[in-house]
Amino acid sequence: MNQLSERAQQVLEAVVIDHIRSGEPVGSRTISKRHRLQVSSATIRNVMADLEEMGLLQQPHTSAGRVPTEKGLRFYIDSIMKSKDLEAQEKRLIQQALKDVHRDLATLLQKTSKVLSGFCKQAGVVLWPKLTLTRLKHIEFVRLRAHQIMVILITKSGLVNHVVLHWEEDVDQDELDKYGRYLNDIFKDMTLGEIKERIIQEMKNEKNLFDELYSKALKMTDQAFESTFESSELYIEGQLNLINNPEFSDVDRLRHLFQAFEDKSKIIRLLDLTLSKASGVKVILGTESSLDELYELSIISSPYKRGDTLLGALGVIGPLRMDYSRIVPVVEFTAALLSRLMEEPE
Amino acid sequence: MNQLSERAQQVLEAVVIDHIRSGEPVGSRTISKRHRLQVSSATIRNVMADLEEMGLLQQPHTSAGRVPTEKGLRFYIDSIMKSKDLEAQEKRLIQQALKDVHRDLATLLQKTSKVLSGFCKQAGVVLWPKLTLTRLKHIEFVRLRAHQIMVILITKSGLVNHVVLHWEEDVDQDELDKYGRYLNDIFKDMTLGEIKERIIQEMKNEKNLFDELYSKALKMTDQAFESTFESSELYIEGQLNLINNPEFSDVDRLRHLFQAFEDKSKIIRLLDLTLSKASGVKVILGTESSLDELYELSIISSPYKRGDTLLGALGVIGPLRMDYSRIVPVVEFTAALLSRLMEEPE
DNA sequence: TAGTAGCACTCTCTTTCAATGAGTGCCAAG
DNA sequence: CTTGGCACTCATTGAAAGAGAGTGCTACTA
Numbered sequence: 125m126n127q128l129s130e131r132a133q134q135v136l137e138a139v140v141i142d143h144i145r146s147g148e149p150v151g152s153r154t155i156s157k158r159h160r161l162q163v164s165s166a167t168i169r170n171v172m173a174d175l176e177e178m179g180l181l182q183q184p185h186t187s188a189g190r191v192p193t194e195k196g197l198r199f200y201i202d203s204i205m206k207s208k209d210l211e212a213q214e215k216r217l218i219q220q221a222l223k224d225v226h227r228d229l230a231t232l233l234q235k236t237s238k239v240l241s242g243f244c245k246q247a248g249v250v251l252w253p254k255l256t257l258t259r260l261k262h263i264e265f266v267r268l269r270a271h272q273i274m275v276i277l278i279t280k281s282g283l284v285n286h287v288v289l290h291w292e293e294d295v296d297q298d299e300l301d302k303y304g305r306y307l308n309d310i311f312k313d314m315t316l317g318e319i320k321e322r323i324i325q326e327m328k329n330e331k332n333l334f335d336e337l338y339s340k341a342l343k344m345t346d347q348a349f350e351s352t353f354e355s356s357e358l359y360i361e362g363q364l365n366l367i368n369n370p371e372f373s374d375v376d377r378l379r380h381l382f383q384a385f386e387d388k389s390k391i392i393r394l395l396d397l398t399l400s401k402a403s404g405v406k407v408i409l410g411t412e413s414s415l416d417e418l419y420e421l422s423i424i425s426s427p428y429k430r431g432d433t434l435l436g437a438l439g440v441i442g443p444l445r446m447d448y449s450r451i452v453p454v455v456e457f458t459a460a461l462l463s464r465l466m467e468e469p470e
Numbered sequence: 471m472n473q474l475s476e477r478a479q480q481v482l483e484a485v486v487i488d489h490i491r492s493g494e495p496v497g498s499r500t501i502s503k504r505h506r507l508q509v510s511s512a513t514i515r516n517v518m519a520d521l522e523e524m525g526l527l528q529q530p531h532t533s534a535g536r537v538p539t540e541k542g543l544r545f546y547i548d549s550i551m552k553s554k555d556l557e558a559q560e561k562r563l564i565q566q567a568l569k570d571v572h573r574d575l576a577t578l579l580q581k582t583s584k585v586l587s588g589f590c591k592q593a594g595v596v597l598w599p600k601l602t603l604t605r606l607k608h609i610e611f612v613r614l615r616a617h618q619i620m621v622i623l624i625t626k627s628g629l630v631n632h633v634v635l636h637w638e639e640d641v642d643q644d645e646l647d648k649y650g651r652y653l654n655d656i657f658k659d660m661t662l663g664e665i666k667e668r669i670i671q672e673m674k675n676e677k678n679l680f681d682e683l684y685s686k687a688l689k690m691t692d693q694a695f696e697s698t699f700e701s702s703e704l705y706i707e708g709q710l711n712l713i714n715n716p717e718f719s720d721v722d723r724l725r726h727l728f729q730a731f732e733d734k735s736k737i738i739r740l741l742d743l744t745l746s747k748a749s750g751v752k753v754i755l756g757t758e759s760s761l762d763e764l765y766e767l768s769i770i771s772s773p774y775k776r777g778d779t780l781l782g783a784l785g786v787i788g789p790l791r792m793d794y795s796r797i798v799p800v801v802e803f804t805a806a807l808l809s810r811l812m813e814e815p816e
Numbered sequence: 817t818a819g820t821a822g823c824a825c826t827c828t829c830t831t832t833c834a835a836t837g838a839g840t841g842c843c844a845a846g
Numbered sequence: 847c848t849t850g851g852c853a854c855t856c857a858t859t860g861a862a863a864g865a866g867a868g869t870g871c872t873a874c875t876a
Binding site: 163164165166167170184187188 | 820821
């Protein structure tokens, strides 16, 4: 299927680029006037008819120009598109924006999401680091009231997570402090994933059953982890940008759009896909996501990492008609930058 | 201005109610057919002309029916409207929804916001409790890395707040633990506002300058408070409901609408107004808010409290055309319910 | 044989115009 | 003061006509 003649590729590229810019169907005359193709509109028409037969282009109606199909876009992105490099100026702007918020992880991620949306004029998304992969800095137990204990996990990257547990027994604060000191010693600097494993092992180990303090502390942590691991959060910023796209000037579509965003879990699952695969920017077009809600949206995403560990993902969500050649490098650069920021000194 | 004849009031009421239901301008014939008014449409027309002169009604164009103005709505709400009582059934539903999430404050507030939006088919908002008024349960210092210290505040209501401080000196975790134990003893059960006052006093007190531990701990807390007090958060849920209102079927207005929600600080300031005044449900109509962004939205809000202390506010945001007679009692009931849930056992 | 010019044809979009109908204001009579 | 009647206004709807953009096809050309 990669067997497209040189000219056909040029025509497809022209249609895609023009359509991305204008949002309108592109006619043969418009293309023949772009200098690079030195052929008449009639010739272009023939090529276009071929491309349509192959399913790469389509006509909204008989007497309209052509619009790239999803398949056409896919081909363009995979085989034709040349990503523009970001200008040094732009890189500097992005770096600048993320420089001063380094302190607090939550703020940093939210800001990253804003930067993505701002630079691409679409919605920016950032998925929190997977907790399993982050390292424990500190664990703390606080007695809120009888039978209610708050467990606070702080990771090295500065992420704070808290869970309120319902506990049968009423444990006083002094004892909870002991748990804390105890566990901090053992688990410090391990990833939460490792800790989870370890807890399971230790709980199986019969001899630990006799060390009441240790055994209770383990049980409590285990329970806390249970609720913690589910909560994978996502920042979405710049949804407003999407409204400005002419494809959403129809209220019904707009409603659809916001419905897609309302339930973040779907998008989270999609971004998780980016995570499981090797690193690098990934583009998911419309129906490729197999999610009804996203059928006319596409996602450009990339994981960010610390060292070799993939932590989370970030990206841009927008209509199918986006300037991929610009957004791909923006996402790529931002992911690399965030990865660098995730390297922990000390 | 309260001098409206009985009939004029009935006509105004009819126009408001009909317009709230249909969204369309209301004509004289429609009203005369509602049984309660036993007069002809011509008579109604005369009354309507009077009401229009008073600025309570207006015509979109000469040959259309009448629509209540903001002033008209205000009069209706203040002087004519009789709030329907909530049915026991509905009360039970609301209670049910908020019953099981009691544990975690953040979840409770978010859920409350969802309940409000769901029951009123508009957007629901809940403002976090003002930190100054909540009582400290626990304070904790964690060394993240050299010169970075995380301060965690837990309030009795189960609210967790954390701030990352940049600290000149590199203090080790053992010393930080001392600070924590020290301060927990002193400040436990005081409100954050009181604590703030106290810190200022103590720092002035010369003799404390010699107690290095105490003085450093105070300084750190003071700095933590500085950043904490600004962050007043707001939950907005059910924005999607608003799209369904016919007044927002126009894309431009919709854009306006979401712009209003993008910057939460404006809405927070508005809800703060509810807080400063005496308790009870308050309705702010369109331009009354003096915020450009909200000129065609109205807010129905009420504070919630613990005992006699106003903690935060909650409410419903929607178009001017809302069923106030139903929403007002919903907000009222929910606020009372949340207040009850905020009473702390123990 | 590939490319091109020309032309008839198709379909959307915009404009125009008239008809419809809901609703008003006002007047004269009850 | 209320009411029926009537002329008038203005948004809305639908049909008709015209413009414009673009295509597919055919016949011609290098």
